[in-house]
Amino acid sequence: SVIESEFPEQLELCNYKLLNQIGDGAFSRVFKAVNVASIDQIPVAIKVIKKKSVFSEYEKHGHGAEDSDRIKPCSRESILNEIAIHKMVSENNPYLVMFIGFQESVSYFYIVSELVTGGEIFDKIIQMSSFSEDLARHVITQVAIAVKHMHYMGVVHRDIKPENLLFDPIPFYGVDGDEFKLGVGGGGIGFVKLTDFGLAKRISHNTAKTPCGTIEYTAPEIFNLEGYSMKVDMWGIGCVLYTLLCGYPPFTEKNPSKLVKKISEGDYEFLAPWWDGVSSGAKNAISHLLEVDPSKRYDIDEFLNDPWLNTYDCLRPSTL
């Protein structure tokens, strides 16, 4: 039977009822939904990608657009790639939004995932204007654990940004002074989950960590290129960390070609007064992430060993 709804996406969707829209992206709308066949009625998130717009956008950008890092790929293959990677990496990892299922209809692709209710880091930054160093460390540590999991599986995310990082405000009982109180887990702000695998890519040779194929005959730049592509995520982590600590991104420029130039030259600053109160340790970590030369940029293990990231603070025990 057809479920009544104000959303056109509902008509072709089986088993799930769309409740309300909770997000959108360049090619998608995301809804809170519920599986009407389930007993528990636990709400989920469904990302709906419209096929028509997918293909017309694809044509607009021309063939070969899926090879570009900056244009969102939108062929059928790329959606199946997103699903396959999402399913593979999010299994048994609390720092990645869990994949639940997939449906395909005449007009839409539907990706069902766990519902994360705390909103985007993007909105939290706007709300709070900036994060304390302890809170920024708490957030970025969880992002780094998610990225480590992906990189170790040979997958690069390629779209790490505040819009793709969601807060999960898990309620928990904790001791506050001599009281036992209901609070929010994860240092009072919630746990952090990485999502959106639309640009994610499997890397065949994982920097010789798990060599496969005949290495004897492989040119060195192949290893370098593939290894360096993981470093794209480290740059993304650097941009997020920078933004958390001051409330604005490291590279801003209205003119797109000037923006590209600034990024290519690594032309960012720790501007006064926003950065005056920030420790040199935090700035040092950022400078290793926003390093233009990928061979000198931190990899995920180096970042996880960074002294600033490993500074003790009161939020840490509840995080990890």
Ligand code: ADP
């Ligand atoms: P796009 O590829 O179009 O950017 P995303 O997967 O990033 O699509 O989803 C767009 C937005 O929808 C996210 O930025 C987020 O605000 C919201 N969203 C996506 N997945 C979930 C989820 N599982 N739980 C809650 N909100 C979500």
Ligand code: MG
């Ligand atoms: Mg997104």
